[in-house]
Amino acid sequence: MGGACSRKRDLVDESDTRTTSGRYSKSGSSRWLLFSLSRSGADVARRGQGKCPSLMELCVAKVREDINKYSSFSMLPRDISQQIFDELVESRCLTDVSLKAFHDCALQDIHLGEYPGVKDNWMGIISSQGQSLLSLDISYSDVTDSGLVLLKDCSNVQDLTFNYCDHISDHGLEHLSGLSNLTSLSFKKSTAITAEGMRAFTNLVNLVNLDLERCLKIHGGLIHLKALTKLESINIRYCNCITDADMKPLSGLMNLKELQMSCCRVTDAGIAHLKGLSKLSHLNLEGCPVTAACLEVISGFISLLILNLNRCGLSDDGCEKLAGLLKLKVLNLGFNNITDTSLVHLKDLINLESLNLDSCKIGDEGLLNLKGLLQLKSLELSDTEVGSNGLRHLSGLHNLESINLSFTLVSDSGLRKLSGLTSLKSLNLDARQITDAGLSALTSLTGLTHLDLFGARITDFGTNCFRCFKNLQSLELCGGSITDAGVKNIKDLTSLTLLNLSQNCNLTDKTLELISGLTALVSLNVSNSRITNAGLQHLKPLKNLRSLSLESCKVTATEIKKLQLAALPNLISVRPE
Template sequence: MVVSGRGDAHKRLCSSKFFKSWVSHPQKGQHCPSLLNLCIHAATQDILQYHTFSELPPDLTQQIFNNLLFSGRLTLPSLQAFRHCTLQDIYLGEYDADVVDDSWMDIVSSQGSSLLHLDLSASQLTDYGLSYLQQGLTNLTSLSFGRNHAISAEGMSALSGLVNLVNLNLERCPGIHGGLVHLQGLTKLESLNLKWCNCIIDVDMKPLSELTNLKSLEISSSKVTDIGIRFLKGLQNLALLNLEGCFVTAACLDTLAELSLLDLRLTKESFKQQVNIVIDCFLPELPALSNLNISRCNFTNNGCEMFSRLTKLKSLNLDSCRIDDDGLVHLAGHQQLKCLELSDTEIGSSGLQHLSGMYSLEKLNVSFTMISDSGLSELCGLSSLKSLNLDARRVTDYGLATLASLSGLTDLDLFGVQITDFGTNYLKNFKSLQSLEICGGGLTDDGVKNIKNLSSLMFLNLSQNSNLTDTALHLISGLTSLVSLNVSNSRITRDGLQHLKTLHKLRSLSMESCEVTTNDIKELKSKYLPNLLSFRPEE
């Protein structure tokens, strides 16, 4: 059946169960459903009775499609009604991965030049299905088929004609080695995600050298080395570079060090030319680079010298790199840095002095490091700091006291810190806290008294504090903004659950190793916590 005139549509709407139910049994205070909502509902309820929606306005067709998709009722038979419907957005990523396959691509490609965004992540798409991208999808700007194990380098030739593509996601596609050559003509590409493509090696980087509009490149956990990074020298607009877990080092600094051996009799102009020739080959001269992730890479103190050249950095991730306090010296001048990840490095308290001038810093992670109370005073002047992760066993109540001036903190992670009831007195200074973790085992119910007035808290983790009792739940019952609560490994019992009745926004509740059963939590959910989606213990 074809949906055509307004009269036919209105007649079908008025006969729908949804419409009749609303007219016969309107709920008290219920608003009249809009004609648009009635139309969408009626169409989705009787979807297999329609032959095509192509004569409906495109925005209405899009909403019908989205309704079916979000409700999990979109199937290949129901998809037939959307042939040639000029949809703009088709987001099938993660949608019933065993169902979405090549057979869907005929309908997808029929949208033609109207289709702008297409997500086929985690589908069963093969090279054959990918070939449908060549059938008129000339205006596609965003494409994702990450986590796809069937796409090969040869199949990626179908991407070569997508000249308007701006965003491309190929995450976890293990068969695309050699296929990036088909991206050379996609000069409008700004974002390329190649994370967890362990087939990608240095030679795959060469075709990217022509993508001069590229602003974001993610190649974490690939096999790219320093040689491959040299191909990025022409990407002057690159702002985000994710190299996490790659085989890169600071070997480029060895070449830069050779500048000191140049013949001092060179003229000023020839010296400048030779310097430029060398520097242009390496990453530190990317002027737009503001986000750099080199976590889990083979970077040591010697490699930290490069950071003095990355003057525009706003985010730097050095997680699990082999650097210590001496390496942080080269970060001292980074006034624009807003996010710094130093977790699981070898830094100690003395290294924090090099961070004291980073007045723009908003997020700092120094978890699993050697820092202690003595170094935290260096952070007192970082008034812009909003997020601080101090999961370090050498930090105690006294260290927390030195941070009292950081009143703008919204996220504070003290997971393994040795905080006692006495130390919680200093939490009163952090009235803007939205997330708090104290899991070192030193808290009792008395300590929770200093948490109960942090009314902005949305995420609270007090797990591993084995001395907490039901009284702790009574104390935090007034934190009505909580969406996540973890009190695992405590002495809390089912009797304490009554105190959670007021936490109507709670979506996640963890009470593992407590005297509470799954049925106890389910009963609480059914009566008082309608938004609870995740809970432990589970059956």
């Protein structure tokens, strides 16, 4: 968040200088800032550690501290009132009372998504920004149809976000029909909106992005988008009411670039209606009941960069159509009945950066077809029949940053084939087949930030390898035979934000003492261990901790609650409760 007046927005008339108020007067702005900065604020600047805060930052902080002293900010330059507003929102200090000070401040951006207490009586202040208002987010609010009436005065607004607003219905949509400058509109999970209400969209001729995810009553409503020829992105994910018939109105939206349709009821027949959308670059059909027959149409989307066919029940038949999608950067084929035969058709997709083959029926020989995908950064092979021999085909993928080998047949010998992939940052292994010897083969991967060794057979001796992974941010070492002695090799990984040591039943309170210096930790799981209430005191330095799990330990919810209240103010997820 910050000052908004430096951004170029065509619809805002900056010639309205309001010289009597000094709103755009540089000297007026400076005088107000100097007046507002108290002596104590100046002392803060002198005492500050690290980077010295700017004069603006000091003043905004001072205003937040003394917010009850001000009745109006309308005389301030817009960029200053915008920063004050944003700071109050960020610090959760904006209230019904302090909001009134922003009446007629010509704010451009009001982002109150998930902010508590937003309701209809806030809309009067919001609408008072008039033609200056360009974007508004009141997601998760209690605003009703009556509150939306007031937006009619904000005719220049371009971006509206009303996600999870349960009290907005078709009647509320009618009040938006005159906002013809809208380019982005979002109503995620608005269960009261129906196909009839979408009639109000017909006048939004400049709409570019429309998000109706999880709106379950809009079957038949897409007909009202037919004339919105500037539309580039439509999100109707998880709208299980959407069928093949809803696709026909989209056939004329020739500027459409992104279409999100996860878990809709669209079949091959519906995809056929999209045949002429030559600019489509992002298509998500995850969980739709399509077959490989739809690939005939998809093969014509020559601009396609992202294609998600996860859980579509595809087989090898028809997958040869994928070979022509030469611009593809992201391809998700997870949870389909495809085999090594289909991978032959991927070998020429040399621009691929991400490939998901999770739970597909592929093995070592199929990986030979990936050998030439030198731009690949992410590879998902979880729950496949890939083993150690197949990894030799991946040894030349030097741009690979993430690979998931969980629930595969890869053993210690296979990990040696990964040792040259020095760009790897994330590695998931089925550690039931990985021992200390295999882990030692990875010590060259010093750039690792995420390492998941679920079901580990790693011992205390093997944890010596962790000393090489100084950049680790996430470490999951579950279900192994690690003791306090092994944790000594983890205690210096100060970049860790997530640590999961669950199912290591020999860990004691000493472990909590050892990791007490990992002050960046946000999530900690030491469930199913021998930790007791006495050990909880060692967690006091972990001020950033938000999630703590100590299930099946010798601790009580009462003692954890005491710790939370006394020393861990950010802790929001606790087990046991």
